[in-house]
Amino acid sequence: MRLETIKLENSNSATLTLYLHNIYEQQADKQPRPAVLITPGGGYEFVSEREAEPVAIAYYNAGYQVAILRYSVKEEARNMQPMIEAMTSIRMLRDNAEEWRIDPDMIAVCGFSAGGHLAASTGTMWNEPALKDKLGGPMEQYRPNALILSYPVISSGEFAHRGSFYNLTGSREDDAATAFFSLEHRVNAETPQTFIWFTEEDGAVPVENGLLFISALRKHKVSFECHIFNKGQHGLSLCNEEVNTPNPHAAHWFMLSVEWLRSIGFIAK
Numbered sequence: 001m002r003l004e005t006i007k008l009e010n011s012n013s014a015t016l017t018l019y020l021h022n023i024y025e026q027q028a029d030k031q032p033r034p035a036v037l038i039t040p041g042g043g044y045e046f047v048s049e050r051e052a053e054p055v056a057i058a059y060y061n062a063g064y065q066v067a068i069l070r071y072s073v074k075e076e077a078r079n080m081q082p083m084i085e086a087m088t089s090i091r092m093l094r095d096n097a098e099e100w101r102i103d104p105d106m107i108a109v110c111g112f113s114a115g116g117h118l119a120a121s122t123g124t125m126w127n128e129p130a131l132k133d134k135l136g137g138p139m140e141q142y143r144p145n146a147l148i149l150s151y152p153v154i155s156s157g158e159f160a161h162r163g164s165f166y167n168l169t170g171s172r173e174d175d176a177a178t179a180f181f182s183l184e185h186r187v188n189a190e191t192p193q194t195f196i197w198f199t200e201e202d203g204a205v206p207v208e209n210g211l212l213f214i215s216a217l218r219k220h221k222v223s224f225e226c227h228i229f230n231k232g233q234h235g236l237s238l239c240n241e242e243v244n245t246p247n248p249h250a251a252h253w254f255m256l257s258v259e260w261l262r263s264i265g266f267i268a269k
Contacts, residue, residue: 001060006092010134011072014085016092019056019066020100034106034266035065035093037144039086041113041235043153044077044167048235050243051112051150058238059110062258063268065102067093071118077167084134086122087142094141106266108146110257113205113235114164116152117183120213123147123194124186146264148257149196151234154209156182161205187216193223195260197253199232225260227253 002020021033036059040051047070056066069089071082090107097104111119125131126143135142153161156178169177179185194217198207207228217224229250237243239251261267 008069008085008088008092010088011081011085012076013070014072015070016089017056017068017070018100019060019068021060021063021065023101031269032097032101032103033063033065033268034108034261035067035100035102036148037086037089037093037107037109038066038068039071039109039111039115039118040068041111041115041150042073043161043163044073044082044114045163046073047071048112048115048237050235050237050245051115054238054243055110055112058254059258064261064266065100074167078170080131080134082118082168083121083125083128083131086118087126087131087135090122090144091135091137091141105145107144108148108261108266109144110148110150111152112150112237114153114161114167116149117154117164117181119144119147120149120152120154120183120194121181123192124183124188127190143190144192146192146261146266147194147196148261149194149210149213150253151198151202151205151236152196152209152213153205154183154213159206159208159212161209184212184216187213187220187222189220189222191217191220191222193264195225195257197227197229197250197256199229199234199236199250201230201232202234204234223264225256227256229253 239247
């Protein structure tokens, strides 16, 4: 494994940590591998390590090139800074695709909770005019090819996780500032195909967040796969002993996501 951490440009603190198969581990035909960019949760208050390296190692062992974005939080998350960092990370994966042996047309973003909001933002805000001046260049280079959303924060409305939107905007209300980041209203036909999972019992980010997003995907005829497990608290990560959230049934989400990736062409041999 090649392990490397890079400080992101245009950021005070964000880093991108790479978990790469080196050339000697490559397939016989030395083809590049699909990549998974992980955005852990934490309410935009912190970056959850339980949803970082354990998940990265799991996708690495499934054959993918993997990166973890530890993005800006708290007051540093204002002015769309995490979105800038996530989309910059996608562009970096593409710009360095040859060196890092990544297929630039097969980049998935996998996010958890508020990191799920950030992941979904890359799929729904990659062509946002307010980001164009901050990012520069053709906006298509910032669009992911697939989304994997784990109990994601989505809506600023009735079912909002208010803390996440407060850290993004400074507002605790359902107002224009938070509505800007309410992603069920940003889905369109160019939103990437999506895998999404929740638990019915989630008391922190209600399952309605996912249902609103799914409804929007269906309206715009975007392909998706959804799993709602009946039992489980918020923040399950891999649902195992390693992350202290054992839940054998919900733990199936991970291999289901890998099978889904393979079904849409993200095949890591």
